Amino acid sequence: MTDEVAAEILTTHILDLARSGRRLDGRGTNDYREIKVEPGFVVTADGSALTTIGTTKVVCGVKLEPGKPFPDTPNAGVLTTNAELVPLSSPTFEPGPPHPRAIEVSRVVDRAIRAAETIDLTRLCVTPAEKCWTCFVDIHVLDHTGNLIDAALLAALGALTHATVPAKRFGIRDADYPLEVKHLPVECTFVRLGDTIVVDPSFDEEQAAQGRLTVATDELGNVVAMQKGLIGAFSPEDVNQVVERALRHGERLRRIAQGSAP
Amino acid sequence: MGSIGAKEVPVLLSPEGRRIDGRRLDELRPLKITAGALHEADGSAYVEWGANKVMAAVYGPREVHPRHLQQNNKAIVQCRYNMAAFSVDERKRPGLDRRSQEISKVISEAFESVIFAEEYPRTSIDVYIEVLQANAGTRCAGIVAASVALADAGIPMVDLLPSVAVGKVAGEIALDLKKEEDNYGEADVPMALVPQSGRLVLLQMEGHLTAPELARALELGVRGCRSIYETMKQALRDRYATGEAAEPQGAA
Numbered sequence: 426m427t428d429e430v431a432a433e434i435l436t437t438h439i440l441d442l443a444r445s446g447r448r449l450d451g452r453g454t455n456d457y458r459e460i461k462v463e464p465g466f467v468v469t470a471d472g473s474a475l476t477t478i479g480t481t482k483v484v485c486g487v488k489l490e491p492g493k494p495f496p497d498t499p500n501a502g503v504l505t506t507n508a509e510l511v512p513l514s515s516p517t518f519e520p521g522p523p524h525p526r527a528i529e530v531s532r533v534v535d536r537a538i539r540a541a542e543t544i545d546l547t548r549l550c551v552t553p554a555e556k557c558w559t560c561f562v563d564i565h566v567l568d569h570t571g572n573l574i575d576a577a578l579l580a581a582l583g584a585l586t587h588a589t590v591p592a593k594r595f596g597i598r599d600a601d602y603p604l605e606v607k608h609l610p611v612e613c614t615f616v617r618l619g620d621t622i623v624v625d626p627s628f629d630e631e632q633a634a635q636g637r638l639t640v641a642t643d644e645l646g647n648v649v650a651m652q653k654g655l656i657g658a659f660s661p662e663d664v665n666q667v668v669e670r671a672l673r674h675g676e677r678l679r680r681i682a683q684g685s686a687p
Numbered sequence: 688m689g690s691i692g693a694k695e696v697p698v699l700l701s702p703e704g705r706r707i708d709g710r711r712l713d714e715l716r717p718l719k720i721t722a723g724a725l726h727e728a729d730g731s732a733y734v735e736w737g738a739n740k741v742m743a744a745v746y747g748p749r750e751v752h753p754r755h756l757q758q759n760n761k762a763i764v765q766c767r768y769n770m771a772a773f774s775v776d777e778r779k780r781p782g783l784d785r786r787s788q789e790i791s792k793v794i795s796e797a798f799e800s801v802i803f804a805e806e807y808p809r810t811s812i813d814v815y816i817e818v819l820q821a822n823a824g825t826r827c828a829g830i831v832a833a834s835v836a837l838a839d840a841g842i843p844m845v846d847l848l849p850s851v852a853v854g855k856v857a858g859e860i861a862l863d864l865k866k867e868e869d870n871y872g873e874a875d876v877p878m879a880l881v882p883q884s885g886r887l888v889l890l891q892m893e894g895h896l897t898a899p900e901l902a903r904a905l906e907l908g909v910r911g912c913r914s915i916y917e918t919m920k921q922a923l924r925d926r927y928a929t930g931e932a933a934e935p936q937g938a939a
Contacts, residue, residue: 429759525792532789540893636800638890648901651876651892654792656799658886661905668898 502549730840
């Protein structure tokens with residue numbers, strides 16, 4: 426009960442601050458926390474990256490293995506994205522089967538990767554209908570202090586852009602070669618706090634939020650995926666404004682994911 | 688059928704601007720809603736929308752299972768969106784896959800945004816959506832059915848939630864995609880509208896759209912939702928005009 430009261434007080438405080446465009450950690454409404462993408466964090470993976478947004482920490486590992494194409498896409502490789510919100514990352518996570526919240530993170534990240542055609546899946550086909558590469562994108566959340574979706578996709582993008590296809594190990598070619606990345610989607614997540622819409626919500630801001638909106642954009646200026654989440658609502662004008670903001674943040678996030686200076 | 692994987696793309700838009708089933712870009716498929724279609728449930732509704740057939744039932748407010756989900760200051764809304772194994776061409780493995788779980792989550796959140804949950808602390812309002820026959824737009828059909836079922840159950844809400852998907856077909860923004868259009872289309876934007884406030888409580892998107900195209904999609908979707916809203920209200924009027932389950936009514 427005391428937890429509930431404390432949470433209520435914090436929520437009221439966050440909403441009060443938002444009314445004058447302020448935030449608990451001193452950021453402006455359109456400021457991200459510091460973002461870092463460290464590719465090659467896990468050497469046992471074919472591609473990996475550790476991403477931090479403020480204190481939120483997510484690691485992504487990419488593994489490629491020979492597999493069989495799906496019957497309805499015989500000329501394409503297979504891509505699967507999975508996110509694990511392991512109990513070590515937050516006192517609010519419990520062990521057990523995947524929570525809907527984890528499923529949502531993986532599906533929203535997967536949707537952006539797929540819709541943007543990040544990987545040309547036809548290039549992962551080895552023998553049509555028989556043999557292809559299966560690309561596993563596994564996301565592990567280590568520290569959850571808000572905005573998992575953006576961090577997870579940045580980690581996935583960082584891992585994919587630096588991944589190697591282990592063709593030699595599996596006897597498919599004489600040498601390993603870099604995985605070809607075609608497009609670079611990034612996601613920007615916003616939450617509504619009263620009439621204010623802020624980017625990159627912290628954990629406490631997510632708790633106080635009256636609706637969350639994630640917009641994925643590619644480097645060509647397309648919107649490739651969206652997800653509204655949490656309890657709350659957005660007007661079409663809000664959505665259009667959020668899309669504009671996401672397009673602007675997108676350019677910088679892409680540069681960070683690729684490993685160049687922010 | 689040609690060689691494996693080389694499927695023929697059908698002509699999705701005629702030079703006259705007609706779609707595969709003869710509709711214009713801003714036209715909905717025929718929608719039939721029956722409020723109060725089931726006996727046991729506290730509230731129910733059956734929706735036929737194009738070739739979609741969706742049943743929704745509401746139980747509650749009732750005791751929370753599992754117990755630890757109970758909230759002391761409000762009711763929780765637990766939605767379960769499920770597709771029958773026979774609802775799609777190739778048999779679907781029964782039970783909730785990850786797609787269904789994600790949809791269940793966003794629908795629960797959409798309804799929790801409009802239900803006066805604080806009036807029923809320590810209870811659960813359970814919303815079950817069963818897709819019996821699927822032809823694109825099943826989550827929207829499910830939301831329409833569930834929202835009529837919630838009203839039928841007498842759950843206090845800000846408003847009904849009309850819902851529709853807008854997509855991009857042959858380069859044009861089109862309302863309420865059917866299966867062929869969804870499969871070969873370039874984008875899909877399902878949404879659910881609170882007509883009173885004009886705000887969206889469900890919004891998802893996949894595909895490729897520019898910002899102006901997305902703005903157009905939202906505009907078209909909001910208009911579609913307002914038309915669906917009228918059909919929903921009529922279904923409830925029909926139900927309570929007779930006092931028993933009404934005959935299915937045509938789209939308004």
